[in-house]
Amino acid sequence: MLFENQHPHNKAIMIAVLGKPNVGKSSFINHLLGFDLTIVSSKPQTTRNQFHCAFTIDRTEVVLVDTPGVHSTPQELNKRMNGQAQLGAEGVDLNFVLLDLTTDVVAEFRDFLKNFDAPLERTWLIFTKADLINKEMPGFAPLLVKLQDLCPAIERHFVISSKDGHNIHELTGAIQDAAKSSPHLYPGGDASNMNERFFATEYIREQAFRLLKEELPYEVAVVIDEYKDVKQKDGEISESHISASILVNRPSQRAIVVGRGGSVIKEIGVTARKKIEAMTGGKVHLNLHVKVSPKWMSNNYVLDEIGLPRTQKSARVWRKK
Ligand SMILES: Nc1nc2c(ncn2[C@@H]2O[C@H](COP(=O)(O)OP(=O)(O)OP(=O)(O)O)[C@@H](O)[C@H]2O)c(=O)[nH]1
Ligand SMILES: [Mg+2]
Structure with missing residues (x-):
């Protein structure tokens, strides 16, 4: 096919x-x-x-x-x-x-x-x-x-x-x-094997990398909680409603990501939303939350969720004989 x-x-x-x-x-x-x-x-x-x-x-x-x-x-x-x-x-x-x-x-x-x-x-x-x-x-x-x-x-x-x-x-x-x-892998003109949900998390994380200092960007991950497209009668997407969580490693980091009066998270949201809108071509409503997820960088569940499966060098896990 x-x-x-x-x-x-x-x-x-x-x-x-x-x-x-x-x-x-x-x-x-x-x-x-x-x-x-x-x-x-x-x-x-x-x-x-x-x-x-x-x-x-x-x-x-x-x-x-x-x-x-x-x-x-x-x-x-x-x-x-x-x-x-x-x-x-x-x-x-x-x-x-x-x-x-x-x-x-x-x-x-x-x-x-x-x-x-x-x-x-x-x-x-x-x-x-x-x-x-x-x-x-x-x-x-x-x-x-x-x-x-x-x-x-x-x-x-x-x-x-x-x-x-x-x-x-x-x-x-x-x-x-x-x-x-050779035949083309993406004959329909798709630019990636990853979907818009993945790029939405990336564009949010890109702003976290831009705005946060020292080790904080490395201790941030983004997961989508909800991604809903609203379609018009002709099937075209008119708008998308996205809720995403910014995970941090420690409670003290939460306040930094939120910023004074919510200023930092607001800037992450506004700038990321513009880039997501340029990707989808429709209006985007972006809702961001900051969640503390201690030690998420070694948490199998979170790492799987952000698309990073175990490797041969991963820490050993207990397996039933
Ligand atoms: N002056 C100059 N800067 C560049 C060039 N290519 C990349 N940069 C800068 O180098 C930095 C790193 O660029 P990235 O494209 O994120 O590098 P990367 O190799 O993908 O980095 P990782 O994803 O962290 O492995 C950014 O500040 C870029 O603007 C270049 O050709 N000239
Ligand atoms: Mg890179």
């Missing part, structure tokens, strides 16, 4: 977008998509789930898999985020490992490989944030040799910027050339 009525010249490619936290994976994906689908922040560990971000260039469908930044951690939440990165790379045609040019890229790549438990097959290195450095880059060739020594699966590299679009055109051309003849 899925592959019926597809153009015989269709091509497709699925690419895992991998790397350490904060290197610019989600910004890169949004730049290629042409709109802000996946959330971005200046703080590391923003993305927590792996998911598809799809677009087409002429007859080529490109599915980029956004993934959480891979890092070393003893925490159950973070172990599961690393697990998501590995899952995101399963069965893809190509891996892009993003390296932030403003850091020591060799150390960064070594650290990534240490914490990424799956073998890397076909890999292109994407050097990001080129707008922030001297583009002549003396000493770049020996650096590439060192990186190649760390991972023989590296086939190509590109130096790009998601801010000023440097080399993006060349890269998308190379992606098109690498795509193989």
